[in-house]
Amino acid sequence: MEFYDAVVVGAGPAGSCAARELAAAGHRVLVLERQRQVAGEIFCAEGITDFWFKALGWEPEKAWISNHVENVRVYGPAGDYFHVHVGHVGFILERRVFDRDLAARAASAGAEFLLPARFTGAERTKDWVEAQFTYLGKPERVRARLIVGADGPASAVGKALGLEVDVPISDIHYTAQVLLSDQGISGEWLGLYAGSEIAPHGYAWLFTKRDGLANAGVGVADRKIRIDPLPYLEAFLTRYFPRGKRLSRLLSVVPTGGHRLKPYGDRVMLVGDAARLADPITGGGIGPALLSGTIAGQIGAKALSEDNLSAKRLSEYPKIYWSKADRRAYELSYALREAYFDFTDDDLNYLFGQLSPLFHWKSLQSVDSVYIGRMILSGAPGIAALAVKKGKNALFRYLKETLFGR
Ligand SMILES: Cc1cc2nc3c(=O)[nH]c(=O)nc-3n(C[C@H](O)[C@H](O)[C@H](O)COP(=O)(O)OP(=O)(O)OC[C@H]3O[C@@H](n4cnc5c(N)ncnc54)[C@H](O)[C@@H]3O)c2cc1C
Structure with missing residues (x-):
């Protein structure tokens, strides 16, 4: 042997x-x-932030990258969005x-x-x-x-x-994804989409590779039951990309915790x-x-x-x-996920309404959580009140800990 x-x-x-x-x-x-x-x-949706390359001391090879992440559109449950310029924070890879x-x-x-x-x-x-x-x-x-x-x-x-x-089950994202061809896709921005009709306790994504082509999908979750992500993928694509052509279809999971x-x-x-x-x-x-x-x-x-x-x-x-x-960032993210299970579409619409004027067409100087936490607390203090109202106060803890540490 x-x-x-x-x-x-x-x-x-x-x-x-x-x-x-x-x-x-x-x-x-x-x-x-x-x-x-x-x-x-x-x-995979193929997105990665610079943080990991820095942690490894690696210089990313050109051939690995299909697109640079500079602009993000965040869509609320009602279908409206805010567009934020994030500067260079990472890439869409060619996995x-x-x-x-x-x-x-x-x-x-x-x-x-x-x-x-x-x-x-x-x-x-x-x-x-x-x-x-x-x-x-x-x-x-x-x-x-x-x-x-x-x-x-x-x-x-x-x-x-x-x-x-x-x-x-509560630690799993159930995912469904496609390679999407659609004339309307702009390689200039990535999309993140929230709402219970398309991605309960998760989000849908449009990670653009170039004009007309993107990795698109949904990740959904529940505290207790296994969810089939396919109907949500259909709802997402039908709503936002009704003429899009699907060049693949894959189902999987992402385990966390x-x-x-x-x-x-x-x-x-x-x-x-x-x-x-x-x-x-x-x-x-x-x-x-x-x-x-x-x-x-x-x-x-x-x-x-x-x-x-x-x-x-x-x-x-x-x-x-x-x-x-x-x-610490991982634990906070885990706590936030717990809180997210308790968010209704009304809560998300409220959050969206508060964040939209803060971020729409703004250029962020940093995507550092302390910088963003400060922006949110000073510009939309109502979010802290919503956080206190919700379950384990994880959102409030997140804001507090990003600003003041533990
Ligand atoms: C839909 C979706 C979207 C995602 N989007 C992103 C994203 O945008 N950004 C991001 O950072 N992460 C994303 N992820 C997560 C990311 O894809 C994974 O975390 C990453 O691939 C993990 O790498 P890995 O090497 O641990 O596992 P994998 O990449 O899964 O590799 C595991 C390998 O093991 C092999 N294998 C499994 N069982 C056996 C066996 N019994 N014998 C031999 N070989 C075996 C498999 O064939 C596979 O090649 C996403 C995940 C999903 C499902």
Whole structure:
């Protein structure tokens, strides 16, 4: 049986980043990917902010980017919008190019890739972990000193090795998306759309790639019941893009709530969506996947060199991750999501009415939460009153903590 230093399951951004770090440190690495090609199907709106590239110290490659984010239109439930200039805050990626480039970097560093190889189970002893998988339909197995689960929501790796992977319904965004062709789409702005008819407890998006072409979709949520996002996608597209042509249709989920999890154990680490690191409000998980994969890869590489793959040694990974990913911002976002479950369309219309005069055709000097919090509190104090009225006062806490800290 083949023996590796590390097996990485999943060749998304998290897996490729982890594999690259492990291989670059001289370890023998195998990546198992169940699809027939890296980035075969991509479930994503493809937006990413600069924050993550800065946290990683990376300069984004031109080929990764399909559009720059400078203007955003925010639509309220009634269908009116405010248009705000945000300056340069991030990009719309070309995820297929991006993911393949990350995999190519891992391969150049020495990682081996096996596709289509579906991980099916694992066995762990004190000396190794065995990854069981099917390759071209046949059962296979390899042993390694370390396994990294980068296999997305409800990680099979985590489940096989006894980590908590079942996601409570309230922590899930149910998503439906299309690649949308429509003459009316302007590459100059992105759209965010709220309201219970198109995206209950979530939002719909239009992330434009260029004039006439966008990644569009809905993310919906509920505290207790699983929701089918498709009728909402239909409602969104029919209302805003009745003549749009759909060039794809994909359903998926975004799991959140990773700040409460333990994404490691003896000889195992979970990264990216497998560790539920996407932002609770926006569902943004590309940056967390890159950062967690990179840090887990670095810690794993050191642990392999020291020949200490204990849970205690690997626990350094989430500590470093959360120090760089801003745990406080994540917790606030989680609390806001909780509050959002209690928002009615009337509340959203009220919020929209308050925010619209503050932001419409304004140019923000920054998208820093303190700057925006100050703008809201000084320009629309009624929002603080609404926040106090609502559930757990999370919105109020958000405003207070962004301004005054904890
Ligand atoms: C509709 C939608 C819109 C989104 N929009 C955004 C956005 O605009 N910005 C943003 O930052 N984030 C967004 N996200 C989240 C983002 O796409 C994910 O957080 C990100 O892809 C996570 O990367 P990952 O490497 O952890 O997982 P993935 O990219 O999901 O990669 C996991 C890989 O593991 C493979 N795999 C799974 N199971 C197995 C198995 N048993 N054996 C072998 N291989 C396996 C899969 O095939 C896949 O290639 C969105 C998500 C959705 C669903």
